[in-house]
Amino acid sequence: MNVEQLQKTLRASQYAEQVLGIHRNLIEQDYAVDQFLIPLSTEQIQAFVQAALNNITNENAWMREMRILRARLMFRWIWQDANALTDVVTLTRELSDFADASICVAKAFAYQPLAAKHGEPMGYNGKVQDLIVIAMGKLGAQELNLSSDIDLIFAFDEQGETNGRKCIDVQQFCILWGQKLIYLLDHMTADGFVFRVDMRLRPWGDGSALAISHAALEKYLSQHGREWERYAWIKARIVTGGKEGAELLGMTRPFVFRKYVDYTAFEAMREMKAMIEREVQRRNIEDDIKLGAGGIREVEFIVQVFQLIYGGSKLELQDRQCLVNLHHLGEVGLLDPNVVLELEDAYLFLRRVEHAIQALNDQQTQSLPHEEEPRQRMLDTLGYASWDAFLHVLNEKRAKVIYQFEHLIKEKEPDPLVESFTQLEKQLNDVLDENAKNLVHEFWYGHALKKLPAKAVQRLKTFWPHLVEAVIQSDNPQVALLRLMPLVESVMRRTVYLVMLIESKGALQRLVKMATVSPWICEELTHYPVLLDEFLSMDFELPRRQDLEDSLRQQLLRIELDDVEDLMRVLRLFKKSNVLAVAASDVLAESPLMKVSDALTDIAEVSVSTTLNLAYQMTAKKHGYPLDVEGQRCSIDHLAFAVVGYGKVGGIELGYGSDLDLVFIHYMDEQADTDGLKSISGFEFAMRVAQKFMSLMTTQTLDGRVYEIDTRLRPSGEAGVLVTSLKAFEQYQLKNAWVWEHQALVRARSIAGEPSLRDKFEALRCRILTQPRDEENVRTEVLKMRQKMKDHLGSSKEQQKDGIFHLKQDAGGIVDIEFMAQYAVLAWSGSHPDLAHYSDNVRILEDAAKASCLSSDDATALIQAYLSERAESHRLALANQSMQVNAADWRDTRVIVCKLWQRLIDPSSIVSIG
Incomplete structure (x- = not known):
């Protein structure tokens, strides 16, 4: 054993002298295998813990071995720190790894007697519940110091009961489990302790239940979480708890990091700063290198205030570790690189001094000693010739922190x-x-x-x-x-x-x-x-x-x-x-109309697709899965169900107030029963999916409804069933549908559901639309339907005389252009099938020009008129205004549309726009 290094270690720590006196043989063995000279990996520390506890089942023996191991490791860490064989980051990481390993083995040891007595803790979800241990503070950030408390919170995923003979609820089981874990680590014996455990950061603090469910924690944070708790939860980390623990921690992130830039953090920080300053004065702790002016806490506060303000939008600032975040602040330009270096230097120096203080007697303190003897020990460890020389450097570092802290958290000037x-x-x-x-x-x-x-x-x-x-x-x-x-x-x-x-x-x-x-x-x-x-x-x-x-x-x-x-x-x-x-x-970025409609349509499609999956799962959960028409079992990955969008959503032309015209189609065996306990026929299953979908989308709640939905375009309209098979849909469209229903099919498009069924629908739509038709008959039917709409929805004769033009329904408006596009598909796609490919008016008109069914000039004129009228309709919708506008402002546009209407649809119409 290196005598010079040993002497320096013992000079640095009276606690190390005591440990050496009690465990000399063990420490000599550790030194012999170079454990004092190399850093330890997380896996090595876990292996030390497992080896120390190998086959131990007696509680007293378990506690003794863990305390002896802690003493051995502490001697090693003090040796390395005193002899500059490690750095602050490595040392704090190793200490934190040991705390994690200690928590895990204590939790495992505490479980068996409880489970033997009460049975396994079973959640109402049918899963065995785990004790989720959340590390807060320095342990959460993996920055534990030589004599840190460990701040913990205990949680569990689901309420429920144990399944043993002496049944208790899950919360009570987890409370007993947590109490035993604390006892195993914290209880002072003749061999000392492993870690002091502090549980005061849990919701409601002391006096509240020791373990809390996921739902209760979520409710607490959303309804009662205080500003200081946001700071505390920045460093939260799951030590045990697996997937459920990760989900629980994910739930807390929106509480800590607001999605917007959160300027309220400045005000909260000012209040906390004032509170700390009062506490420093009250307790006379200016010599505390953590809480005093320019101390560790102020460096952490500088970092945390930026985390809380910008962490929601700059995800890199959500890291738990102070130094990592400090570097990120420089990288994203929130702190000057020189300031980052000054604060990092001060922080590492202060943490090194903190370790020197705590190594003296293994005490949780950050106050500089007043007696000559411990001061001299610290000077020997830190390498300073005199206390004044040390204080000079310390005060220089603290002054830089004070300047940055005051600059950032300065009192607000009068507005x-x-x-x-x-x-x-x-x-x-x-x-x-x-x-x-x-x-x-x-x-x-x-x-x-x-x-x-x-x-x-x-x-x-x-x-x-x-x-x-x-x-x-x-x-x-x-x-x-x-x-x-x-x-x-x-x-x-x-x-x-x-x-x-x-x-x-x-x-x-x-x-x-x-x-x-x-x-x-x-x-x-x-x-x-x-x-x-x-x-x-x-x-x-x-x-x-x-x-x-x-x-x-x-x-x-x-x-x-x-x-x-x-x-x-x-x-x-x-x-x-x-x-x-x-x-x-x-409004603010002046995005192009087509891009706006695309985005609004995407929102609708994602809503429809997600809601369909939810409705399908809900129905299957109750009744099991049906069979498709080929005898294959349906599932969430094989729905055999599709949603078809008509009108604006089908044409990718949604506006702000648009409802959704939808038709439901299935590919299920209507006679075969589902495979659940409450089995129903495939037909009834499809009906219930559609009904559940409608309920989820259209039920009026405090948050409104998702969309208004119109299903009247389904076969036979309101008299028809809500959902129809693909075969029945095909038969209806080929044999019974009116021309106006084929007109509507022009703007139809599958928007959600089973991909193979959606492909089948698209092929069927194309086949129906490309049937040869008599142009004169199509023209007559389109004209008849258009006149009905004008009579019911257009401006009255009196309004038209007063110079009113309904942008959508009057002659020369949006619907005229839509009807001309639909006419083009029905009349000409028999010989030009590409016309039936798209469902939106702009691309239909472009394809009509490519096929030479319309001249390029005519198609361009219609597209420009359509886009300008639609752009105005968007503006009016945003302004909550009627579609009735000043006719004089739209005269030229209407003349262009009406002339083309006369040429294509109604040669007898008179182009007379006032």
Whole structure:
């Protein structure tokens, strides 16, 4: 054994002297195999723990061996630290690995006696429940120091009961399990302890149940989680608990990391800073290198405040380790690289000093010693000639931390807008009429404000000048203010939104612009304030199909099939938030019309596909699976069921308020029974899937409905069955369908369900549409249907005389162009089958030109007219305005459309546009 290194170790630690005196033989054996000279891997530490406990079943013997192992390892770590044979990161990782291994073996040892007495803990989901151990604080971040407590939280996945003779509920079992785990590690014996265990970070702290279910923890964090708990959960890590533990931890991430840039973290940090400063003064702990000014805690706070503000949008900032995140802050440009280096240097120095303090007597303390003897021991360990020389370096490092901390968490300066609000009010009054002024007065002096907590009122008063300034700068201040006031009322209790809009001027300006353009968007945000979470974090790019699918799948992952209410809520908010994102991109980024329609159609298709899968699983869970017409068992991977979209969704031309025209088709053996306990026929199974689908999509809840759905285009309309077999659909279309039903089929497209059935439908659609038809008969039938629509839905003669034009239904409007495209397919696809390929009007007209059925000029003119009219219809939908517009503004466009209508469909019509 290296005598010089041994002397330095014993000089660094009185605790090491005691360990050597008791366990000299064991320590000499450890040294002999070079364990003092090399770093240990996670696997090696686990092997040490397993070897120490080999075949031990007696509790006292188990506790003794674990404590002896801890003493041996502690001697090794103090030796390495005192002789500069390790670094802070390696040492803290090894200490954390030992804590993890100790928790795992203690948990395993504690389980057997409990299970023998009470049986296995069985959840209501039928699975054996595991004790999920969550490491918090330094252990969670794998940054444990030489004499750390370990902060733990115990949880389990599902409530239930044990299956033994002395039956108890799962929670009570896990509480007993956790208590024994703590005893095995924490209890002080003649051999010491393994780890001190602190459970105070659990929900409600001391006095609450020692173990909590996944559902109860989720409810606690969403309803009662406090700001300081967000900081605590940053470092949370699952030590044991497998898949269920990972899912539980995933559930906590939205509580910690808000999806938007969370400026409220600054205010919370200021409050915590003031609280810590008061505590430092009260306890006179300026010499505490963790809690004192410029200490370890301040470095961690600097990192954590950036994590909480930006971690939701910059996922790399969600790492648990302080130094890793510090480097990420430099990489993403949130901290200057020189500042990162200064803080890293200070942090590593302070952690090294912390280890030197704790090595002295194996005590959980970060205070510098006052006595000469321990000070001299520390100086020998750290390599300084005098205490003053050491303090000089320490104070230099701390001063750099203090500067950065004060710079970041500085007290908020008086808001200049609030100071000059009188001038703003005068400007606002100049642009408001009397009714608007009265509404503002009623808002500030009404009952709603009197019931608000004082803090909420203060935040509202701080927010108001910022809103007024943004409103005054808008194109229509009165309209913007009056549309936004209901939204402000709906969120003034959730003041986090107000703080964010104060801190993020750009978000407030975008919100004001959206309000000016679209009352519909304001109404959506007012009725469903949760959508503000999405709005404030939007990048105003149109959502991509893959991202939509991934997002919805993730949101539904933890929800049981039986929890219909939660399933419906997720479906509704998914649709609303993404349609809102499209609207924001439409208004603020001026996205092209076709791209907007594509995105709205993608949202609908993902909603339909997901809902169909849920409806199918729910029905199969109750009744088992049916057979398809070829005798093959259906399953979730072989639905033998498809959803066909007609109209706007079929034509990939959805607007903001569009409903969905859907038809359900199946490929099941209608007579064969399903294979479940409550078996039903294949026909009834298909019906129940369709009914469940309709229920999930259209039931009115507090979150609205997903979509309005119209199924009247199915065979035989409202008189027909809700879902039909592919064979019956084929027979109906070939033998009984009217021409207008084939017209509707032009804009039909399979949008969800079994891929092979969808292919069969597309082939059938093409076969039906490409049948040879008499052009004159098609022209007559199309004209007859168009006239019916004009009579029922178009502007009246009086309105037309008054210069009103219905953008969609009147002559020269959108429907005329749609009917001409449908006529082209029905009349000409018999000889030009490519015309039946697409379901959207633009590509049908383009293909008609390619086939020389229309001239290129005519097709281009119709497409341009169609796109300009549709773009205006989108704008009107966003503005909650009628489709009836000023006819004079659309004269030239209508003339072009009506002339082509006369040439293609109705030679007898008169082109007379006023």
